[in-house]
Amino acid sequence: MTMQDTTATLLDIRPLAQGYQVLTFQAPEIAAIAQPGQFVHVQIPTLEASRLRRPFSIYDADPATGKLYVLYKVVGFGTQRLAALPVGSQLQILGPIGRPFPLNPTGTPYLVGGGYGVAPLWFLATRLPRKGILFVGGRTAADILETERFVQLGWDVRIATQDGSAGEQGLVTLPLDAALEQNPDAELYACGPDGMLRAVGERAMAKNIKGWLSLDKHMVCGVGACLACVQKIRKEDDGSEVLARVCVDGPVFESREIVW
Numbered sequence: 342m343t344m345q346d347t348t349a350t351l352l353d354i355r356p357l358a359q360g361y362q363v364l365t366f367q368a369p370e371i372a373a374i375a376q377p378g379q380f381v382h383v384q385i386p387t388l389e390a391s392r393l394r395r396p397f398s399i400y401d402a403d404p405a406t407g408k409l410y411v412l413y414k415v416v417g418f419g420t421q422r423l424a425a426l427p428v429g430s431q432l433q434i435l436g437p438i439g440r441p442f443p444l445n446p447t448g449t450p451y452l453v454g455g456g457y458g459v460a461p462l463w464f465l466a467t468r469l470p471r472k473g474i475l476f477v478g479g480r481t482a483a484d485i486l487e488t489e490r491f492v493q494l495g496w497d498v499r500i501a502t503q504d505g506s507a508g509e510q511g512l513v514t515l516p517l518d519a520a521l522e523q524n525p526d527a528e529l530y531a532c533g534p535d536g537m538l539r540a541v542g543e544r545a546m547a548k549n550i551k552g553w554l555s556l557d558k559h560m561v562c563g564v565g566a567c568l569a570c571v572q573k574i575r576k577e578d579d580g581s582e583v584l585a586r587v588c589v590d591g592p593v594f595e596s597r598e599i600v601w
């Protein structure tokens with residue numbers, strides 16, 4: 342199935358902690374074919390000064406109702422404009438785009454996320470054939486989002502914050518390392534800042550298990566044409582290093598592919 346360029350209606354805005362929101366769109370063409378790990382490229386109306394689209398992971402998609410969900414944080418000009426849109430607004434949305442997470446883990450799925458990185462992990466948790474553990478980290482309690490939904494779905498949730506305001510004090514790798522020690526028969530899936538992805542990838546390689554990392558690169562076209570989003574990767578067959586476009590060759594890569 343190919344990506345769609347569609348006019349979506351903003352149906353609902355649900356504020357979360359500090360600057361985070363969940364948006365619900367009516368976008369049946371995209372919701373019908375979206376897979377966990379893919380993203381949408383959103384044209385934000387009223388953004389005359391900067392008409393570039395903004396990429397957001399698909400937080401959830403319901404083919405039955407045609408609803409598409411995005412969880413995002415206000416960080417700059419575009420997301421401020423997005424946050425000011427009223428319900429009923431119409432937006433051009435391109436998607437779904439990119440290589441999704443694989444859905445056939447050989448071991449217990451360990452999902453590792455931080456901040457809005459939890460968005461694709463929720464969609465993934467709803468589609469994986471088995472339940473596992475969500476490890477979620479952040480600077481403070483306000484960065485720990487939507488964990489009760491994972492618990493309701495039957496997932497174990499382990500939290501770490503750098504200031505100790507929720508869960509253990511420290512990095513998310515603290516509870517992850519403890520769980521890997523107890524049960525190394527896992528498959529890792531991660532979305533978050535580069536430092537976290539790199540740490541998860543190192544653990545996947547050290548334990549000789551798979552680690553699927555969703556990269557977050559600045560994007561311009563979102564469809565593979567401009568090369569704004571390139572990442573050096575190592576080809577599996579001959580080990581040669583090439584540049585991959587994160588928008589269409591990713592955003593999900595296996596940890597062994599990435600040349601940091």
Ligand SMILES: Cc1cc2nc3c(=O)[nH]c(=O)nc-3n(C[C@H](O)[C@H](O)[C@H](O)COP(=O)(O)OP(=O)(O)OC[C@H]3O[C@@H](n4cnc5c(N)ncnc54)[C@H](O)[C@@H]3O)c2cc1C
Pocket residue numbers: 380395396397398399412413414415416417418419420421457458460461556557558559560592
């Ligand atoms: C594949 C992919 C999936 C994403 N999924 C989500 C998501 O689910 N929820 C969400 O909130 N955000 C997500 N992002 C990041 C989001 O696209 C940016 O936060 C957004 O484009 C910023 O737009 P802006 O105009 O508000 O910020 P700008 O005014 O353009 O920039 C404001 C600040 O944000 C930084 N920034 C801009 N783009 C990115 C980026 N891609 N990554 C990190 N920092 C950035 C800038 O360096 C600057 O410091 C994703 C990015 C990618 C590539």
Ligand code: FES
Pocket residue numbers: 559560561562563564565566567568569570571586587588589
């Ligand atoms: S954003 Fe243009 S090639 Fe990826």
